[in-house]
Amino acid sequence: MTGSKYHLPNGTSADGPYDLLVTPESAGWGYSGLRILTLRPGEAHTLSTQDAEFLVLPLTGSCTVTTGGKAFELAGRTGVFDSATDFAYLPRASEALISSAHGGLFALPSARTEQGGHSARYGRKEDVPVELRGAGACSRQVNNYCLPGTFEAEQLLVCEVLTPGGNWSSYPPHKHDEARPGAESELEEIYYFQVAGENGFGYQRVYGTPERPIDVLAEVRSGDTVLIPHGWHGPSIAAPGYDLYYLNVMAGPGQDRAWLICDDPAHGWVRDTWRSQDVDDRLPFEGPNER
Numbered sequence: 001m002t003g004s005k006y007h008l009p010n011g012t013s014a015d016g017p018y019d020l021l022v023t024p025e026s027a028g029w030g031y032s033g034l035r036i037l038t039l040r041p042g043e044a045h046t047l048s049t050q051d052a053e054f055l056v057l058p059l060t061g062s063c064t065v066t067t068g069g070k071a072f073e074l075a076g077r078t079g080v081f082d083s084a085t086d087f088a089y090l091p092r093a094s095e096a097l098i099s100s101a102h103g104g105l106f107a108l109p110s111a112r113t114e115q116g117g118h119s120a121r122y123g124r125k126e127d128v129p130v131e132l133r134g135a136g137a138c139s140r141q142v143n144n145y146c147l148p149g150t151f152e153a154e155q156l157l158v159c160e161v162l163t164p165g166g167n168w169s170s171y172p173p174h175k176h177d178e179a180r181p182g183a184e185s186e187l188e189e190i191y192y193f194q195v196a197g198e199n200g201f202g203y204q205r206v207y208g209t210p211e212r213p214i215d216v217l218a219e220v221r222s223g224d225t226v227l228i229p230h231g232w233h234g235p236s237i238a239a240p241g242y243d244l245y246y247l248n249v250m251a252g253p254g255q256d257r258a259w260l261i262c263d264d265p266a267h268g269w270v271r272d273t274w275r276s277q278d279v280d281d282r283l284p285f286e287g288p289n290e291r
Contacts, residue, residue, distance in 0.1 A: 031111050042101065049093065064098075112155070170204075172234065174263050190227060
């Protein structure tokens with residue numbers, strides 16, 4: 001296998017109103033999806049969720065999400081490196097109008113699900129846990145929007161990772177492609193990237209096993225996407241001088257919504273070195289929210 005099937009450069013997977021359209025069908029898997037939507041000032045877009053649950057997550061700008069007689073005003077943010085954001089949750093078999101008075105860029109992560117037990121609702125920015133993970137050159141910030149214990153959903157898992165220039169994240173390399181109770185969950189994953197700076201870039205590695213091969217080493221720039229159906233993934237490398245952002249979208253077949261990972265045993269020892277290192281003083285990009 002080659003990387004081209006899994007690395008989607010900016011613009012190559014645009015479709016209709018979407019700058020990026022990844023569906024389970026286009027990715028060749030069963031559950032995870034992502035759409036990136038640009039709205040010009042005064043524009044609106046109707047989203048039919050059909051057999052999937054969605055988030056409406058502003059990357060830049062603000063919007064109003066109207067669904068089922070409710071209107072959620074999303075204050076959004078000026079950019080992904082400036083702060084976390086508020087967001088809206090949309091259940092399967094629903095329809096929403098996303099409108100923006102001033103325009104913006106919006107992520108619509110999704111997960112196919114047969115369940116419909118949650119209603120449309122608003123996620124406050126103040127309730128998003130902001131985590132500083134790793135230490136030294138492996139320091140990064142994680143905004144945990146929609147994970148077990150942070151926000152209820154059926155199958156969908158969503159977070160953002162922000163990595164200062166020169167640092168590595170998604171490291172040690174890890175995987176989550178087998179259902180092993182208490183040890184690992186089976187999840188497909190999407191990485192959507194933005195990079196600070198006009199010429200900013202980074203790198204993403206994905207590799208497999210002889211039984212399940214995959215081999216990706218992608219130079220990524222703003223708007224690029226990497227699909228991870230299985231295998232070890234990491235590091236995500238931020239080039240010196242260019243802060244790296246990525247949105248993670250995960251979903252899988254497990255009935256228990258869980259995010260359990262397994263480190264590559266060749267590199268897992270790196271975690272132990274963090275005990276003697278400080279967290280990068282460029283973090284956080286924003287302070288952890290007061291609870």
